[in-house]
Amino acid sequence: MKTIKYILSSILLISGIYACNDDWDSHYSQEEQVVNNVNIAVVNKSAVDYLQSQPELSSMYQLFSETGVLDEMVEKNLLFTILVVSDENALSRAVATDDRTFLAKSHISDISLSPSNLSDGQRVLMWNGKYINVSKVENEDNDTSISFNGIAVKKITKVNNGYVYEMEDYVETPKSLYELIEGLGDDYSIFREMIMERNQLTFDKEASKIIGVDETGSNVYDSIFTVTNPYFEAEGFNMMSESLSATVLIPSNEVVNRALATARNKIQEWGMQREDSILKNWTFQSMFFNKKLTKSDFEDNIDLNSIFSKQWRTTVQEVDLENPVSLSNGVAYYVKELKIPTNVLIYRVKDFMRWYEYLSEEEKTLYFDSENLTFDKMDTPVQPWSGWPGVFPTIFNRVVRFKLTDATTKEYTLNFTAFSYDETNKVATPYTIPPGEYDLCLGFEQKMGHDVEISFNGEYVGTVTASQLTKTDFHYDRGGQGYPEGYDTNKATDKKKGNYDRDGAKVGVVTIGGTQPVNVVIKFHGINASKCCFHHWCLKPTKNCY
Secondary structure (H helix, E strand, O other), rough: OOOOOOOOOOOOOOOOOOOHHHHHHOOOOOOOOOEEEEEEEEEOHHHHHHHOOOOHHHHHHHHHHHHHHHHHHHHOOOOEEEEOOOHHHHOOOOOOOOOOOHHOOEEEEEOOOOOOHOOOOOEEEOOOOOOOEEEEHHHHHOOEEEOOEEEEEEEEEEEEEEEEEEEEEOOOOOOHHHHHHOOHHHHHHHHHHHHHHOEEEEEEOOOOOOEEEEOOOEEEEEEOOEEHHHHHHHOOOOOOOOOOEEEEEEHHHHHHHHHHHHHHHHHHHOOOOOOHHHHHHHHHEEEEEHHHHOHHHHHHHOOOOOOOOEEEEEEEEEEEEEEEEOOOOEEEEEEEEEOOHHHHHHHOOOEEEEHHHOOOOOHHHHHEEEEEEEEEEEEEEEEEEOOOOOOOOOOEEEEEEEOOOOOOEEEEEEEEEOOOEOOOEEEEOOOOOOOOOEEEEEOOOOOOEEEEEEEEOOOOOOOOOOOOOOOOOOOOOEEOOOOOOOOOOOOOOOOOOOHHHEEEEEEEEEEEEOOEOOOEEEEEEOOOOEEEOOOEEEEEEEEOOO
């Protein structure tokens, strides 16, 4: 049984191609000739024997020999076109690949191409599955220059079973993006397997031949499988396609593991939780781009967006821009240092004021430090519900209500220290929020009837007006910005699914400076008030919270 990893669909159309015929033999003698300024020699040897007999081609002969190409040529017994490099050039030039079999097979084709049958713009399929482009140019003096993939031909030798073209340099036939990833070594196995494990093998019945019948009477096939990657193709990104023009960033195991370890430590330090799969997925979803990026693209742009809409901040991440890897359908760069952004580690920090009723008197004073406010009651105006029962948790639209201690002043101040509450252990813990930029979103109750000035860690953010509070944006968490991570309103079942667990309306953008996480205090200053009601608060990392 054999498995074909992927099938090239391009068809090489070459008309009028032939190898050795009477016209050619009558035109050229067994000694070197010059035709249209291209040196042509004719020898009465096979390609293998000719290569072995030429001392100046010993490096090329060794390459073909050690990679099994010579044995394969003898076994096939076909006509060939072979590209070679003399020792003088071969030994003085670095080969841009460590895959010597790939290199060797990029210099031989199962077709015999004479100079007269080469045409400008022609494509030739090589043994490594890659096409090379022919350039054939005639100048005013009728001199002809021939090149393959931009490498000039120095000499042409007709052998008994084809043609040998001596080149000025190795012909580069870059691997595709997929081939590069598939061939990554063990030092890159984490990234490689993240891609490969999403492949899908499909049995190609039409391309497979019946080779027998098994004991149950079923046909047995010499099976051919095609490999696809629906995960990437859903983003319009077929990394196996030669028509793709893309960029891939490649992180080593060391780079990935260091980034994951740092991220996990930060999450633990902040007292938060995050699915490990989200962190791992980001390390490959951020690495693919649907255009060929140059060094200047990285230097001139702060942010680049991957095909999975993942943000790559060029001023934070470190990429080796000096050593790009040319691909047949794009370019690759190696990642030197990787940081999983804060806005990936934190989707949002959202919590509720309803925990007030579980606090001790001392804790109430600590977390709800107020002036001219007296607790009124806890209230649940809306019964617990879920926009997607059985998938997302039930939420409680429970609020805490206060009234003014001195109603004549019509003002109050609440310095609220953000905290989480553990219902199981009945413990309140202040949040520590890492540095960065966040949208501050809040929820009150509709028609609260007065303006509320909002400050964050001592800095004024904005005023929520009485007229704004007549609308639904600030009404509990029914309006404003996003939903819980992964919540899909198209799949939700409740008719009021649009009201479910949103961020709340945005008051403004806040910034936490420094390098260490801090406690946060939100100051509410009510003006012309007689009562107040609080529902929730939310910090949503922005793209600058990186």
